[in-house]
Amino acid sequence: MENHLLVEAANAFGTPIYVYDLPFIAQRVETVQSFFEDFDFRLAYAMKANFNKDLLSLLNKLGTMVDVVSFGEYLQALSVGFSPERIIVNGNCKKESELERYVKDGVYSINLDSYEELLRLEKIASRQVRVSIRVNPDVDPKTHPHIATGLKENKFGVDFDTAHEMIKRINSNKNLELIGLHCHIGSQITEVEPYLEAVVSIKYFAKSVGLNFEVLNLGGGWGIDYGNGKAMSLQEYREKIFPILKELNSKIVLELGRWIVAPAAYLVSKVEYVKRTPFKTFVMLDTGMNHLIRPALYGAKHKILPLYETKGREKIKADVVGPICESADTFRKSYTMPRPREGELVVICDVGAYGYAMASDYNLMPKPKEIIWDGSKLFTSS
Ligand SMILES: Cc1ncc(COP(=O)(O)O)c(C=O)c1O
Incomplete structure (x- = not known):
């Protein structure tokens, strides 16, 4: 500005005062959408980055989806007009009452963070509910340790063996529909390599379980240049990641927060x-x-x-x-x-x-x- x-x-x-430049945000959305134009792609803005209502209303008007990590964020998304079918629910500690509401409303996907959450959801799922599994690929995102989330010692997601067990349980439950895999390895990531490692392990996992997932949600994390000249290179991302995404042939969802706003x-x-x-x-x-x-x-x-x-x-x-x-x-x-x-x-x-x-x-x-x-x-x- x-x-x-x-x-x-x-x-x-x-x-x-904080001053927000809305036209800039609209431009970022446009950039990422045209970047993925060869894919069936959806941007689900990670509203934890900034939950300002005017900003969310803009994203709602632009037709993006939204990723929420709490019930408070869920209500905020609804309040600006996002319908539940455009809301992805993340978070490692979803309460029973919250899960009940997500099931009742019919959100786009509940991203299961643990086997224990699946057991809880099984008891609640009295009607059809779409779920994804958050896998933890044990990848070092080479960012600040506080915002690394895809290492095996981190609290998020499940290892691939547990994911396999979860798939069997989900497939044997008529009310649970497994739509995909989710993976968010960290934030302010400025190198493509960690994403490459993550998508390669997801590819081998998908092959090993013989499944073609409808949705592959790669989370957020794209880093911006705060002044040290380091940022996610879209060109390198295209060169290294796109070929694998094409092989996987799934709908691609990205939950970018920081890079957008x-x-x-x-x-x-x-x-x-x-x-x-x-x-x-x-x-x-x-x-x-x-x-x-x-x-x-x-x-x-x-x-x-x-x-x-x-x-x-x-x-x-x-x-x-x-x-x-x-x-x-x-x-x-x-x-x-x-x-x-x-x-x-x-x-x-x-x-x-x-x-x-x-x-x-x-x-x-x-x-x-x-x-x-x-x-x-x-x-x-x-
Ligand atoms: C599950 C999930 N998705 C998306 C994001 C957004 O990350 P970023 O703002 O780095 O794009 C986060 C942030 O930590 C997250 O936890």
Whole structure:
């Protein structure tokens, strides 16, 4: 988004604010859909990345599906107009009452995370229900350990032997319809190789059980470039993954979250103080880890750009911090930037995924407002 719009938003709505660029999101959806044009493909947006209602309404209008990991997300998806047949239910800890509701509503697929969940569902499935099995292919996604989900020591999914046992049970139950396999190996994955390993093992598994699955859901995880030049290469994905997907001949579902929304949002903040100590300079913002926890939680590094006149300004190295009473409340350490003055604005980039969704009012500092840019006007999100 152009800087003047971010400044305009800050002037109109105050700071700190998240600003969402909806046209950018529409473009991302279009890109991924045309990328898979040779396949029977469905995008199921992973709403855990960002559950903002205006953003979800846009995706609903664009006709995507949605992946939910909790009952709260399920209700949010319904509330913006997604019908149950366009909702995929994930999560490793689905409650009995929630499963009952998913069965009653007829969701697109309940993705079973364990043998134990299957036993629970068997008791509940009083009518036809579509299920998939989340397999854990034991693949290292080469990402931050907190967001690796497809290693055998992770809590998600089942190994292939257990999946085989589950298939037999599902096939012997007239109310359970096995539609496919699901696999989500992690998030912020910038190399194609882990996906290749995962799809190859899925291919051998499908062969070994002699099944042609209607749906292959490869989860999400595509990484974006946060400023270090590393991102998922679509060209390499096409070269390495497409041939195997063609062999498998299933409907392909992707549950992308971050790749769709991360670069579409900006956290605009005011510099409250520029504090100098004998050791360091601290640029103190009116937003902190309570609004964007990724740096504290994952060591994530977001670009921080000035929204002030930089001509003739001395370059400084500063720790950019927030107002929260924790030393982890640091966005960047020794960050080079033109020296700001009190009251000037900065923007933290690429915050559309796992930003507001993970925000809290810790220290009783309220969450920021969410502002929408729809391509022609700025307004407060509903
Ligand atoms: C089951 C599942 N699908 C999709 C996603 C979305 O991942 P990403 O935002 O990295 O695309 C996640 C995130 O952890 C997930 O757990």
